Amino acid sequence: MSLSFWERQSFQNWDYIVVGGGIVGLSTAISLKEKAPGADILLLERGLLPSGASTKNAGFACFGSLTELVEDIKILGEEGCLALVKRRWAGLQKLRQRVGDAGLGFQQNGGYELVSEGEVKYLPEIPGVNTLLKSFFGIDVFQEDVQLVQKFGFHKSVVKTVIANPLEGQLHTGSMMRNLYQIAAAKKIHVLTGCEVKQHEDLQSHVEVSAFSPGTNTDITFKAKKLAFCTNAFASQYFPEFDIKPGRGLVFVTEPMKQVPFQGTFHMDQGFYYFRNAGDRILLGGGRNLDFDKETTTDFGVNEVILAELKRLLAEVIAPGSSLKIDQQWSGIMAFGKTKEPIVKKVSDNITIGVRLGGMGVAIGTLVGEELAALAGS
Template sequence: MLPFLSISQPNTQYIMLSYWENKHFTSYDFIIIGSGIVGLSTAASLAELHPNKSILVLEKGIFPTGASTKNAGFACFGSLTELLSDLDYMPLDMVMHLVDERWSGLQKLRCRLGDEAIEFIQDGGYELLSDEEIDALDAIDAVNKMLFPLFKKDVFHIKDELIEQFGFNSGMVQSVVYNPFEGQIDTGKMMRSLLNYVQQKNVTLLTGSEVLHFEDSGSDVRVEVKNTATNSPIAFSAQKLAICTNAFTPSLLPNLEVKAGRGQVLVTKPIENLKFKGVFHMDEGYYYFRNHGNRVIFGGGRNLDFQGESTTEFATTDQIIHTLQQKLKDVILPQQDFEIEHKWAGIMAFGKNKRPIHKKLSENVAIGVRLGGMGVAIGSSLGEKLAHQLSE
């Protein structure tokens, strides 16, 4: 950790500000870059710890830019095959730490905002296993034993009778694994509630504010922000800075090991007599679907084109959307007619392992990024850790 830090080249030609603007709008105790789940959770925890301190959140988009308002709304912590895959390349204690972090983060989110405000519904999580994955059932007892210290109950249960009950294709789904601890949220309600929460605690949020440069002098941190109204940036200052930019972090910290991963999602029109409720995973979590009322939200397919989906471009592709539609038709809704109403994409961040990056970059700058597609679960706990770190 360096005693001071300067990233990119500062622009010395700042916009001319009034006496009042300089006095009341540019200096804060804490500045947070990024208004996604982690950024707003960091702001919330800082406001709880320091109710009399000034806090500014800077967001380059009109809405949070990455995946916080674009995810499918899963309150989950890892399917059976996903955890088994993790155990293939991560030590047991690291996998347990990840699950614990996800679970505690979900509890923190629910406790802070309330289940009604985020529309949390605990209909359970399910995994659909194919012929190629059926051997995972041999490990279910061992995984339940591994997770027992956290949950005090068995997490995974075989529920093959649900294949017919939920209307899935029995020729393509060989088993269903049930997890009673998981649930779903309304992503938009959650983010609006989190935004309202921090604003009620006098946190300032500026959207359309792209950070170009920051510098830790040792005594404070200067943050240079693009001003869309002029060609001259605006300089803000703070005692402490948190960077919560996830997939977009390389624009500020190009040497950090963060790789973008796009997630494409679609939603159907309302389906008459939809047979299932809950959140569902297939193929080690690379495909995921859920009900939202009597609609189906279905996303994934990044594994079809890892290189092509390692992008920050907000777009869908014919290849992945066609695959999602085909799986809806062949596996999930084989006996029902459906129409696609809308499709979109969000941008996640990944690395060589699933551990988030959470550390101090300098005396007054800390970072919390690379959530591995688990922002809903990890965001609140990561924000809390960042807040405590910046309070030291």
């Protein structure tokens, strides 16, 4: 089925096409519109809702726990690690400025890292990491507080101590994304969901994008001056030459409790496990390090081995003796590489990509969108 005369007139030609309706795609489109208010912008999302992790994550407004940053320093060096922290922080502030704390459901209840016997070796690293971060934040970010183990009700024989970070926050990612879509709509950015991009080509004078329309079972070709890909882990199908590895993350929330014994965002085991209060529930996720091979996938689903371990952590370590039941569980798809630095670059004169957010999309996604918009507009 071909496009009608009216469709060709109104829907085929654009100034910019953005592929991906998650936090990076929306941020890119909004930043483009801020730079060029008169531009016609089309955003294409293959799912009815964002397909990756933007509405499926744990809602952490964080820039890295102590153990994560110590490991990052080994790979990136101190300056590289600090630069990444600065970008994450800048992204969070830009997100808060754009959406507003009320729209994000943002709460700065602090962040904490549970230290087991295996992580005790990281405690001597606190002064050095604090010195590095103090050059930017102006305070000592990490402080050990062993009294929090009892205060929060964790299992004393497993959790040896807790590292506190007052700068960390939490937010409601559903509200975040809904508000970003509303901002895009107010700026007259046209969004098409349920529209999967199959092919793209840079023809120098313009780009052409072929997208599948399930309603008519046909491909539709869109044209634009510039094209930006913001598909994170799913970018590997379009750009197999880049170091992009998907990582599936499992998350669940418990049934409501009379009182959650803690507030804030919590990290365990170099950030591979994470939990927080979510209203009157506990939200817990992670564990892909238990089965990297199976979790390196773009397929949604539940790994029963990981689910069993998350349940054990909840029952034995986080809320011992509570007998909490799981109310909902789901998975999201993130993107990783040899380093945690995102890929933001031009792949041709008219095509750019902003992908591989390293599990830090909430923190760095808005900044990546801003950087990508600057590249796409140049």
